Amino acid sequence: MKFPARYGALLCWLLLFGLGAAWIGRQDYLRQYDAFFQGTSIAQRMLSQKTVQHEAVLATLAALSHPPAPERLYPSLRPSLPQLLGLGQLRDGAWAGSLPPPAGLDAAVAQARAQGRPVTLPVDAARYWLVAPSSWSLLLDARQLLQDGDFPDALANLSLSIGPEPLRLLARQDAGAHGWTLSLQKPLGAASQPFALRSERVLTPASWPWAQWLAWAAASALLVAGAAAWRRGRAEALRQREQARVAAMERLGTLGEMAAGIAHELNQPLTAILAQTRAAERMLDDEDERPAVREALRASAGQARRAADIIARMRALVRPSAPAAREALDPEALANSLRFLREQELARQGVRLAWRNDAPGERPLGDRVALEQILHNLVQNAVDALAGMRAGAAGQGLIELNGAVDGDHYLLSVRDNGPGIAPEALPRLYQPFYTTRAQGMGLGLALCETLAGAMDARIEARNLTPAGACFTVRLPRAGVRP
Helix, strand or coil, X not given: CCCCHHHHHHHHHHHHHHHXXXXXXXXXXXXXXXXXXXXXXXXXXXXXXXXXXXXHHHHHHHHCCCCCCHHHHHHHHCCCCCCEEEEEEEECCEEEECCCCCCCHHHHHHHHHHHCCCEEEECCCCEEEEECCCCCEXXXXXXXXXXXXXXXXXCCEEEEECCCCEEEEEECCCCCCCCEEEEEEEECCCCCCCCEEEEEEEECHHHCCHHHHHHHHHHHHHHHXXXXXXXXXXXXXXXXHHHHHHHHHHHHHHHHHHHHHHHHHHHHHHHHHHHHHHHHHHHCCCCCCHHHHHHHHHHHHHHHHHHHHHHHHHHHHHCCCCCCCXXXXXXXXXXXXXXXXXXXXXXXXXXXXXXXXXXXCCCEEECHHHHHHHHHHHHHHHHHHHHHHHCCCCCCEEEEEEEEEECCEEEEEEEECCCCCCCCCHHHCCCCCCCCCCCCCCCHHHHHHHHHHHCCCEEEEEECCCCXXXXXXXXXXXXXXX
């Protein structure tokens, strides 16, 4: 079954669009992931700077020989450290601070002195005490480290793990969003506050590259349409070249048949002239005129022989040459070539050309070029018959090629649903110059019979019931011993 060209073009477009869309999607994903990674890194650095600042404040307080009281120091630090909620110090085992001491302060101080750096003492998910080896302690609120506007636009959700539950620092996207999830986790850069910063973003369908995909769909469709048009133009050019070749073969064959017919018609009177001239030469009795008459008659005989020689050379020139070595032919290839050349032209005339092979795998034995010419002639005769019948009729004309086997022969048939062959025309179909068409020359079927005879084949014609005609080329079957 022939696959429609438009389906092939559609499949090519789908494949091309799919590959391009995948590449566009991947590039857009890499772009968004790179922006997400860079944004997360920026947020991690900014938060790390804040936590390192806490360590610097504690180091500065520990270096003071006579630090002020925490109650007096807190108001001066608050404007530059909005995250600072309170501070204090253990002095000689007594707590001095802006807020009451946290639970577990003594153990935290001992741990800080053992590690040689500040340690954290979480209060809840957002607040924690930062306790230094000097016993100075800061109560910090992580929610005040940065404002929402300070985070890069590429970020969606940020959380910081201080206590048992993560602290949500940024919430620009709903938790139930569907799509491709990007996730990244990094610890803060302060050794005393290595809280895990987790960044998440969902690439929802709204963030996919729809505009680029749409543009690529249009561009790929134009590419496929251009390629399809180029292929159609190339196939049409090839079809025209093949049609011109077949037409030239038909014209040469027609000229050969015409020359052969003329030579046959002229050869008989020339032969009669030659015989009568020789008889006249023998019957001359006048001794006085005999030399002149004999000379004239000899000249006439010479001219007649010369004309006969010219005609003989003309017949030899136009007579079909010795047939080429016959070979096993592929009927499928013959039918496909014929359909390629004629199918579109016949479709414009309302005629459908079909092919059915009742003997797959079997091969006829013959000359491919001669058999192609015979089939073209038979199809053209069928088209002419259908044109006369379908001029005012509804429906579609049908020409069917059929391959079959009959004993030692392979049969190629050309059937049509036209008016058939007139009974009086059947006996004269292969007679040169006999035609039933006003513009016909009556040489097509005669040429077909000559070509078939050169291949040890023959052509049979019959009418179909209830209407139509069938011409069958009976060829030797390949693989059968003579």
